[in-house]
Amino acid sequence: MKYTPRLPERNDNVSPASPIKELAVLAGGLLAAIVGIYLLLGIAVDIIVPRLSPAVEQRLAGPFLRTVSHFDDAAEGTRARVQRLLDRLQTDCAELPFPLQVHVKAGQTINALAFPGGHIVIFQGLLDEVASENELAFVLAHEMGHYIHRDHLRGIGRALVFITVSTLTLGPDSPVANVLGSALNLTEMRFSRAQETRADTFGLDALHCLYGHVGGSTDFFQKIPADQDPGRFGHYFASHPENRRRIDHLEEMTRARGYVSAPPIPFSSSE
Amino acid sequence: MSDRFNVIFKGEVLSGVDPLAARKTVAQLLKVDTAKAEELFGGQPTVLRRDVDRTTAEKIQRALQNAGADCELVPLEDGAAPAADTPADSPPAPPRADAPQEAVVHHYFETEEGHQMIVTNIETIPGKTIVEHFGLVSGSTIRAKHIGRDIMASLKNLVGGELKGYTQLMAESRRQATERMIAQARQIGANAIINVRYSTSSVAQGAAELYAYGTAVKFV
């Protein structure tokens, strides 16, 4: 057996592909996967929302309420008054799967939020702006409309999928749910134009049901001129740049249903 | 005179041939180990084939001569009992009557490109003579399974059992490593790789590294 010294010309153990190209392919793939997951989560939200039972929804409340826990509670008297108004709306004019509960927070933003589990969070700033009881009742009824149509769950967006899964598997107080909850920014919750219109329609009907007239329904929208940037106005206006359109819609509905207007009952946030 | 023969080997080596080399080749030819080969060359006559026709006997003789050894063809007499003095421990697997070179069926490793090569993990290729070697050749791959399989595997870790995905991963990679080794061997002009060894290591998490190496040789 003789030995022939010979070296291979080509290195078969190293792939000839360029590393830059591989990086591009892999990074592109990763990006595509992320986009795909994002879209899938969007679909998952639509699937989950109608199937979420009220009992499960109430268990989800914990992580969400923590997102506003850094605001101080406003005076209990104010809360009780708003709650009384809400209770009247609930018992007389709306059928909800669970009783709604009001939380008044001391923030100066003009905002109201519908949290899962029937927790309506209203900021003091909004109460300060409100001039009549009817006006406040419309805001509350509008939020109730979101509950009826479950928009408050859709508005949370894709994070809802993670929070639902973690709450159902690990319990409402698991660290995972806490981390997810703290990463949320619910003051930026968005609703689509169709969702707002539906909630407005419900609000108008409830207002008529409670008082027998719809006076004060559009007052809140008229507080900001149509061309003004909502700026310090929070969710309640932030997602509705077209206040003019909403006012028109409410007035049109008032005419179509033959609702009448009457002077509203005055309301002051400070007793 | 009958035309039936016994092929008897007495350990004779053709002149001018290195006895050591001849012994090795004959051992390969007859598919016997070194100890047996030494016994064959010990001088005691051994019957390699019994009662074969002339052409077959001559073929065996030629093959042995090619290997550097010689044998005797003893014609069978009617009624004779030539087997009487035959040692009981004649070679256990004497070459078949037709050409001894083809006595062993060789399985070739077929690569995806359709190249064939004999790959063994013993020192020789039975039935063939290795004439030349080119040193070490090797092939390696590192392969990772996608994350879904990784998750399934970690779930499987709870209950135990075979990780089919990983078995497949390892098998595929090992095959690729072998093919790369063969590609290297082809480049330097070898037609077989002997004494192949495999080794596995985990280079990165979730990825396995397979390595095959052996000695590239040329046989005839």
Added chain:
Amino acid sequence: MIDLIIFLSLVALGFGAGTFVEKRHYRRIRTREAATIHLPITTTKQVDCLPETVQSVELVQGSAVISVDYFKRLLASLRNLFGGNVKSYESLIDRARREALLRMKEKAPQAHMIVNVRIETATVGRKANKKGVGCLEALAYGTAVTLKESA
């Protein structure tokens, strides 16, 4: 933002320096392989000569530890998500093995052959619980056979 800049510059550094070091190493490996080509190495145990001609046998070994660069590690961790050949590590292992074989050969310049060569790989410098490789080691060992002068 600052994290992204650091990350990108590390990737660029890893790619630039890693490619440079690798090219240089391969050049060295090729020259040395050409210089030591006359010394046959086999994985077989057979010593291809008569026993009387052997002067000495000796166990020789060579090893090399090669580190991964940041760019390659990024590619490998991406590859881990999708599965498939981790191409970026191939050259690393290839270099480590060839370097180890070369060092083994260079340990026995007087020998006539090295038989029964075995190659092992190990990862070193990996922290417990931490993903990825620090670096990897290749070890080659075999028996160097030296023949007598007359042979």
